[in-house]
Amino acid sequence: MKSVLRIACSRKHLQQVRDFVRNYLSSRQLSEVMVNQVVLAVDEVVANFIIHANGEDETQFLDLEMTFDAHSLNVEIADHGDTIFLPAPHQNPDLRDYIRQGRKGGMGMTLVNRLMDRVEFFTRGNHTVCHLSKNVS
Structure with missing residues (x-):
C-alpha cells in the first residue's frame, strides 16, 4: 500500500510529517521502537531538505x-x-572529538544511516531524491 504527502518547505510542517509517518505505520505489525526510528529518520531528512x-x-x-x-x-x-542537495558521503565521525569541540549539529545523517538499512541520495531530472528503506521481516 502506498501513501503520499506533499508539504511546503517550512519547519512548521515537520509535525505533519511525523504524524503522517506514524499514522502510516500504526496499522502495521511493527514495534514501537521501529516506528520511532523511522519517524526520526524521515524527520531528519525532511528537515535537511527544508x-x-x-x-x-x-x-x-x-x-x-x-x-x-x-x-x-x-x-x-x-x-x-x-537546488541539487546531495549530502557528503556517510562517515562515522569521532563522537568524543565532536563533544570535545562542543560542536552542535552535523550528526543527523549519521543517525539516519544507523537507523535505516539503506539510505540513498540521487537526482531525478533536476531534483534531489532520498530513498530510505528498512527491513521489517
Missing part, C-alpha cells in the same frame, strides 16, 4: 511517498526545489 536545500522557502515543496511490502518499508522524499 533548511539546507531550500532555505525554508515555502514556495518550494517536498513529496513523501511511503510503501510497505512483506519484507521492507520504503520511503522516498523528493525535493522539487531549485
